[in-house]
Amino acid sequence: MTAPLLLFGGKGGVGKTTLAAATAWRLAEEGARVLLVSTDPAHSTADLLGADLADQPTRVxxxxxxxxxxxxxRARVYVDGILADAETSVSPEVMPALERHLALALQAPGTLEAALFDRICDLITDAGEGFDHVVFDTAPSGHTLRLLSLPDMLGSWVAGLRRQREKVTGLRSMWRNLAGHEPDTEDRVLTRLRERARCYRRVRERLQQDAAFRGVLTAERLPIEETARLLALLSELEIPVDRLYLNRLLPAGGDDPYLQARRARQADYETEIRRRFAGWPITRVELAAGDIHDRASLAELAASLAP
Known part of the structure; x- marks a missing residue:
């Protein structure tokens, strides 16, 4: 039975987008209500489907x-939210410096990944309720590894920050009470931190209970090694893997020496792949004669995939 959440990943350029889209297409052809989510800024999914896609679901x-x-x-919305919260808890004198800091933070490494993960959180916990399956076409392996690690990393960070915030808020309230002032109103920053912590816990639970990862690789050395690292992390995070796709295999036939040598090399790598990844089903996907570039070619690929 296909999991409600499917995450496709692998080394850049191995065909994740195509196979994620083909899988989503096949599930929809079988009558399921499916949401295909692209986390890659290259817009390949929109080009493949011939559709104008935005940050909200569009019927294909x-x-x-x-x-x-x-x-x-999403990062911009996130920063604007922080500024709105800060207006109730930060003195006016500090606000200009905070605004400058957050403007720089938009360009900092990790900001876009954190914003991306927040959106994925929303999709996993909310939008997914209206669909039988949500299929995620993730970024290349290195980004995927960091993305899947974020619930633990951000969860711990948010928990620590929340504790510090609670201490500061508690002390401030105590001094205000001693001075005879009214108690503080709700701390919006603390509320946001608590909501994020709950969201990260829910996402981790759903990834472990309702998700399945599908790795995509080609019969080459680097994709094999990246897949091994990815599967090791997924095992550590207790996120199940239900299938690997061995993509772009040369079909049999022909006596061209170059093609014969390439087929022999691919056969050697396939033997290694089946030995190293013996615990998972492996679907062979042969290299198509033409590009998978539109709905017709995508539907043809989808029909050829194993259920």
Missing amino acids: QGPLWALEIDAAA
Whole structure:
């Protein structure tokens, strides 16, 4: 039985987007209501589906919907939310410096990934309720590894920050009470931190209980090694893997020496892949004669995939 949440990942350029889209197409053809989510800013999913996609679900065809996450726009919304919260808890003298700091933070490493993960949190915990399956086409392996590690990392960070915030808020309230002032109103920053902590816990639970990861690789050395690292992390995070796709295999036939040598090399790598990843089903996907570039070619690929 196909999991409600499917996450496709692998080394850049191995065909994650195509296979994620083909899987979503196949599930929709079988009658399921499916949301295909792209986390890649290259807009490949929109090009493949021939659809104008935005950050909200757009119907592609029948019960198939799709969206592309705009991490930069999400980061901007996130920073604007912080500024709005700060207006109730930070003195006016400090606000200009805070605004400058947050403007720089938009360009800092990790900001877009954090914004991306927040959007994925929303999709996993909220939007997914209206669909039978949500299929995520994730970024290349390195980004995927960091993304899947974020619930633990951000959860611990938020918990620590929340404790510090509670101490500061408690002391401030105590001194205000001693001075005879009215108690503080709700701390919006603390409220936001608590909500994020709850969200991260829910996401981790859903990833462990309702998700399945599908790795995509080609019969080459680097994709094999990246897949091994990815599977090791997924095991550590207790996120199940239900299938690997061995993509772009050369079909049999022909006596061209170059193609014969390439097929022999791929056969050697396939033997290694089946030995090293023996615990998971492996679907062979042969290299198509033409590009998978539109709905017709995508539907043809989808029909060829194992259920």
